[in-house]
Amino acid sequence: MADPSTRTTATLYPYEKPSALGAPPRTHPVVIVGAGPVGLVLALDLGRKGTPVLILDDQEGAGQGSRAICFAKRTLEICDRLGPGQAMVDKGVVWNLGKVFHGHDKVFEFNLQPEDGHKNPAFINLQQPYFEAFLVDAIRQAQKDGAPIEIRGRNTVTGITPDPDGVTAQIDTPDGAYALRADWLVACDGARSPVRKMMGLGFEGRVFEDNFLIADVRMTADFPTERWFWFEPPFKGGGASALLHKQPDNIWRIDFQLGWDIDRKAELQEDNIRRRVDAMLGQGASYDLEWTSIYTFQCRRMEKFRHDRVIFAGDSAHQVSPFGARGANSGVQDADNLAWKLDLVTKGLAPETLLDSYCEERVHGADENILNSTRSTDFLTPKSDISKVFRNAVLELAKTHAFARPLVNSGRLSVPCAYDGLSLNGPDSLNGPRCTRVGAPCPDAPLAEGFLLDRLNGTFTLLAIDTEAPALEAADGIPIQTLTLSTATDDPSGALRQRYLGKATAALYLIRPDQHVAARWSGATQGDITSALRKATGYET
Known part of the structure; x- marks a missing residue:
């Protein structure tokens, strides 16, 4: 192959x-x-x-x-x-930095992974x-x-x-x-x-009255490897918003917001697509159109x-x-x-x-995801003149005031959800960090050898940090591994302590095969762990 x-x-x-x-x-x-x-x-x-x-x-x-x-x-x-x-x-093209523009002006930039210690x-x-x-x-x-x-x-x-x-x-x-x-x-x-x-x-939900043109363009350009998003872009034909992403093989993804009442067939004609792309890149830009499509926002x-x-x-x-x-x-x-x-x-x-x-x-x-996506779409496409006034006021404030930047929504980027309060969750008996609460996905951490998530092998794991783990047998035949780590010898960066202990001096975590936290304790017996395992596998509801 x-x-x-x-x-x-x-x-x-x-x-x-x-x-x-x-x-x-x-x-x-x-x-x-x-x-x-x-x-x-x-x-x-x-x-x-x-x-x-x-x-x-x-x-x-x-x-x-x-x-x-x-x-x-x-x-x-x-x-x-x-x-x-x-x-x-x-x-792939690795990126952490995004920039948001309003017209010609940069509103602000953001880093999606500001902390180190992730594989x-x-x-x-x-x-x-x-x-x-x-x-x-x-x-x-x-x-x-x-x-x-x-x-x-x-x-x-x-x-x-x-x-x-x-x-x-x-x-x-x-x-x-x-x-x-x-x-x-x-x-x-x-x-x-x-x-x-x-x-x-x-398949119920909401269809938003707007259309977006995707153009995958092959070109050699010196744009940085960042996500660039424009509200009311300054280039003619950019529509109400535009987005630029770099992909492998010198392919660039460009999105143009077209509006609702359009002639799809006409918009997909190569001359019309090139007119929009030329306005963004500048006359004389050399590129090939690799793939084009028009899509409508739907949340269902x-x-x-x-x-x-x-x-x-x-x-x-x-x-x-x-x-x-x-x-x-x-x-x-x-x-x-x-x-x-x-x-x-x-x-x-x-x-x-x-x-x-x-x-x-x-x-x-x-x-x-639907809630975040709906909010993004409503911010991108204000449904009234007054909504647009408020949207643009937020963009103006965000240029110089940090408090307004979280209100700017050019697409809240994907993060995994935590299963807070749901039926498989066991006890949270540790005064530990919120990022590793019961129901949350485990954050990675660098160890003296490798990374933490590499040690979670797709089975249930009892993670013991700075404490001894109780002896375990597979409950109801369900495989479970024990992983014992010491912050003194296995945590050179301190990230394991920061993300899993916080102010606690020791911790036991029961981690599911999908790397979500099923239960955690400052100390637990074999019976405590077996009960949490049974709950996490649907035996106790």
Whole structure:
């Protein structure tokens, strides 16, 4: 297979005539519909845990164009655990700095990762086809290592029939149709989800009356590697706002806000696109148009993400506007949340009701993303003259007054949500830092050897800092590792103490496979830890 760092489109999983044609339906433990970022991450995680998984996709690989381009630190941490994270960072354009302009004037700049001591950057820009190609290569390597993962390209799901014990799916291929059974079917098939439509399920929310033109431009330019956002840009044709991002291979993503009442066909004509790009870059700028599209902001979600044996993840379950990079990143977090739960349920190590917590937690995450995305969109596109006056007053104040800068909203950029107050959470019996409270994702920290998140290996972990860990046995057969660290010898930078102890002198953390804190104590017995583990796996509600 070609090096994924040199391609944006490829046949990643070429069609092969299925052996299932003409045979009785075979049952698969997990079937995933859709081989985008979410489906691939979920399959890789499940397969590495030993749960057999089949991916069905109606294409044979990554499509054209950038689509998602901003991948956040939490996504990179998840991919790091699964294998391809470092390759993504090496290929991607790393950036931490963003600048906001109003007309010709810079309003302010911000640093998304002002503190040191993290293995991964705040963001990379990497075209989605690259992201998918790195994941497929990681799946191929996992297959060689024995992971039970199968991908079938040009296998289109045309019908599903759920029942209490699973799902029967009808599949169409170039050589004919066949049927299969799935104990669990996960729909990762995008915002237009055919699976959702086949089940007649709603997708409620808000469509914003505005259009945005995406232009991916190939050029050599000396712009810095930063996110530049303009309100009321000074260049003619820039619309009400504009955005500029650098990507690998000398590709630059440009977004222009067009307004609602437009002629889409006319706006997508090359002459009109070039007129806008020329105004931004200056007459005589040399570039090639690689990919263009027009999109409309939408913030929607399903009422619930689990429907018996059918589960929805990513854009099939929820959709947000692109500003803030919350689409693919939140979808990857869906997969991270679902994989360990589905693995335990499939292996009979946790009750089926554990999957209800996937819906609870990721609906919570979707609502947080939709709220932030809606606020961003309302700030970008004021709905009245007086709203615009207030918006512009905030921008003017932000030039010289720091208090106004948090009010400027050019897209609140993706961060993982904390599952505060939700049903899997155990006790928080440590007067510790807020960033590592129960329900929060674990922040990274440099150790004397490597980084903390590298030591959290996708199973439950009992982290003991400056204390002895109680002897443990796997409760209900659920694997759990113990990691003992000392701030005297393992914490040269002090970040571990700052982020996990605070004013406490010692701490015990129970950490979930998705690296969220399940419980924490200043001291705990074996019974305390076992009880928290049972709660985190759905046995105690």
